[in-house]
Amino acid sequence: MIDHAHDLASVQTATERLLTAVGALDNAAVTQSSRLPGWTRGHVLTHLARNADALVNVLAGRPMYASGEARDADIEQGAPRALDAQLADVRESAERFRRAGAAPADWSRTVELRNGVTDRAAGVPFRRWAEVELHHVDLGIGYELEDLPAEFTEREIDFLARRFAGHRDVPATSLTADDGRSWSTGGGAEGGPVMVEGAAADLLGWLAGRRDGSGLRVKGGALPVLPPLERERRRSRSSGGDDRAGLPL
Structure with missing residues (x-):
């Protein structure tokens, strides 16, 4: 909740x-x-x-x-x-x-x-x-991304990982932070599973379009190319939805 x-x-x-x-x-x-x-x-x-x-x-x-x-x-x-x-x-x-x-207010409203x-x-x-x-x-x-509160970094990675879940342009991808936290995303494109590992700040930077992913370790294929921010405009039903957090709203 x-x-x-x-x-x-x-x-x-x-x-x-x-x-x-x-x-x-x-x-x-x-x-x-x-x-x-x-x-x-x-x-x-x-x-x-x-x-x-x-x-x-x-x-x-x-x-x-x-x-x-x-x-x-x-x-x-x-x-x-x-x-x-x-x-x-x-x-x-x-x-x-x-x-x-x-x-x-009714915080459950849409x-x-x-x-x-x-x-x-x-x-x-x-x-x-x-x-x-x-x-x-x-x-x-x-x-820097490394200075972000740990809670925020974890929640934003989770938000963005769910954002790309099932995306037709992103193969099945597992994300693992150096401290052991893990997420999964993608799955709509052929290939994978791709395993992406690294510091939480680097994972967030890649997902949010702030870093190119060069600081990440990748196994099982190339680092997936994530869709451009402004192109993704599908409708969302919850706060884990379809627009990419970090995009200038």
Whole structure:
């Protein structure tokens, strides 16, 4: 069972950690490239703020964004802002999300995200947690996949492994972390079973599209090529569903 209250608290902790780290930057650093192709750090920070507001919309039963074009335009418009404006926006939007999460609600209800993806309301806080943690890494300011909370890393690997389970382009694949934790995924494509082993951070990086998998050990075939993030838009029924966590929502 998902503990949405625990995840909401984890979102706050992760947000404060990000704000503290970003607060040590300067205006020039905000305009520099992030690790996401085509995005500066200002793009990432603006996206995080708008994502918080979008998930408030989701919890309120409204469309996540007015449109994909509006989402992209808001990010482009906000990206060049100075550090103080970025920090205030991330902080204030995070507070709006916190208040929405604290309001009495039926957390078992179904909500709709982008591209027709659905989830239970209780899954939304973890999705926000993933956005904050992974985009903190994407900023390229010293916070790495190895620094992520162990609980988050395990749950995100599980989320993504289930996300690719049965995928027609991914052969049967077993994942084993160096500490012995294991998962299975794929199975819809010919070949396999492929055995992928390595540090949990490297497994997560590969699944979330943050690393190329070169740090992993592979047996039984080549490391599977995972589908591009934006191409996968099938409908989900639960928080283990069909959109890839870590994708900029």
